[in-house]
Amino acid sequence: MPDILAEIVARKRLEIDEARRLRPAAELEAQLPGAPAVRDFVAALRAAAGIGLIAEVKKASPSAGVIRADFDPVHIAETYHQHGAACISVLTDEHFFQGHLDFLRAIRQAIPLPVMRKDFLLDRYQILEARAAGADCVLLIAECLDEETLPDLFHYAAELGMHSLIEIYEPANLDRVLALNPPLVGVNNRNLKTFVTDLEHSIRLNERVPPESLFVSESGIRTREDVIRLEQAGVGAILVGETLMRADDMGAKIRELLGRES
Secondary structure (H helix, E strand, O other): OOHHHHHHHHHHHHHHHHHHHHOOHHHHHHHHHHOOOOOOHHHHHHOOOOOEEEEEEOOEEOOOEEOOOOOOHHHHHHHHHHOOOOEEEEEOOOOOOOOOHHHHHHHHHHOOOOEEEEOOOOOHHHHHHHHHOOOOEEEEEHHHOOOOHHHHHHHHHHHOOOEEEEEEOOHHHHHHHHOOOOOEEEEEOEOOOOOOEOOHHHHHHHOOOOOOOEEEEEOOOOOHHHHHHHHHOOOOEEEEOHHHHOOOOHHHHHHHHHOOOO
């Protein structure tokens, strides 16, 4: 496991223990009947005209530091909705990405698009947290999850009505992901060891993913030409964060990426 990822995972395990101490799982389970009804994340992506866009609300990252200083998560999500995003991804990790689960709660109440909790999810407790907060989907990173934990979290999320976007970087993880017949498969174009991005990484792995699983290309998508390249390779959806967060006009950048200039 890359050093930065190992550091994140180690800290996350401590955070989970503390969260469970402060709010037992039974307390979260009691909140589920009052949680917002699940919206269909996959259907929203498949219904998009052209490639489906998962637009990400992301204040900072370990490699880039603060990405957007004037950070208003609800306003950002509303802009994404108004300009053509199909779904919203919300970074909820506090220490490394300056996110918060409260951002997801507020966004889920403000806009009608399906919302995904993006974090380093290692335990059922975090899946439960996500659903209680109103998440419609969760991110599961195969590189963080062993042979038993990945299917367990995937099936638990499904029990709670949510989809999972299962992300990989290493091609060696693809077979165990596909064994779950997941509705969503994501490939991170960023090598977490070098932080170099390469869109060809998605294009190569997309050839191995059956059409029943909607393929999502993540990271390093910056221009309309990048999107066209992925579309022509058969990629069904893209997850874009930093490119949008750095844009002076986020709405215009979405329209540019999706080829909707007018």
